[in-house]
Amino acid sequence: QSALTQPPSASGSPGQSVTISCTGTSSDVGGYNYVSWYQHHPGKAPKLMIYEVSKRPSGVPDRFSGSKSGNTASLTVSGLQAEDEADYYCSSYAGNNNLVFGGGTKLTVL
Amino acid sequence: QVQLQESGPGLVKPSGTLSLTCAVSGGSISSSNWWSWVRQPPRKGLEWIGEVYHSGSTNYNPSLKGRVTMSVDKSKNQFSLKLSSVTAADTAVYYCARSVSGWGLDNWGQGTLVTVSS
Numbered sequence: 770q771s772a773l774t775q776p777p778s779a780s781g782s783p784g785q786s787v788t789i790s791c792t793g794t795s796s797d798v799g800g801y802n803y804v805s806w807y808q809h810h811p812g813k814a815p816k817l818m819i820y821e822v823s824k825r826p827s828g829v830p831d832r833f834s835g836s837k838s839g840n841t842a843s844l845t846v847s848g849l850q851a852e853d854e855a856d857y858y859c860s861s862y863a864g865n866n867n868l869v870f871g872g873g874t875k876l877t878v879l
Numbered sequence: 880q881v882q883l884q885e886s887g888p889g890l891v892k893p894s895g896t897l898s899l900t901c902a903v904s905g906g907s908i909s910s911s912n913w914w915s916w917v918r919q920p921p922r923k924g925l926e927w928i929g930e931v932y933h934s935g936s937t938n939y940n941p942s943l944k945g946r947v948t949m950s951v952d953k954s955k956n957q958f959s960l961k962l963s964s965v966t967a968a969d970t971a972v973y974y975c976a977r978s979v980s981g982w983g984l985d986n987w988g989q990g991t992l993v994t995v996s997s
């Protein structure tokens with residue numbers, strides 16, 4: 770299966786909002802409401818930020834939100850803060866008990 | 880809070896078998912969760928390897944099927960990964976993680992680097 774498509778990079782100034790896209794197909798993103806987003810600071814463990822498209826685990830700030838339209842899911846980070854600078858990965862259930870990740874987006878806080 | 884810790888050799892020879900273990904603390908491996916392995920090759924993105932349930936049921940990434948074996952040791956509260964016939968392309972940081980509702984992975988280990996080299 771192919772990895773989900775994410776932009777390699779995204780950026781924004783402190784306080785601004787930025788949206789990262791994650792494009793798949795009707796066999797993964799478009800076919801199930803099982804999209805997750807992870808924040809990954811290099812050298813550390815990835816952190817689950819969003820699951821089931823738009824749900825936030827306990828402890829994740831509400832500045833992070835998720836949505837989906839058709840075959841594209843999106844992660845929006847509002848009120849950007851310096852500590853939000855990290856790599857972000859999406860994942861989606863792809864049927865047949867299989868999970869696929871996106872290629873990752875490096876978010877830079879200017 | 881569940882904590883996971885990977886362990887295993889950091890260097891494996893080409894054509895050999897990579898073996899890693901993930902110790903689970905702060906919770907039971909027999910809970911209603913699946914347990915996953917994910918890897919990240921140098922300068923690349925994340926790749927799901929597969930998952931195992933405490934019953935021994937498994938699901939594997941089709942691209943790795945045939946080379947992957949996962950198992951659970953309930954007496955030690957840990958689960959394991961074996962990847963056979965490794966090549967340099969299998970060099971990566973390997974993470975273990977807990978799967979939750981909707982195929983999210985909510986608890987991850989710190990990761991362990993495995994290098995395939997002679």
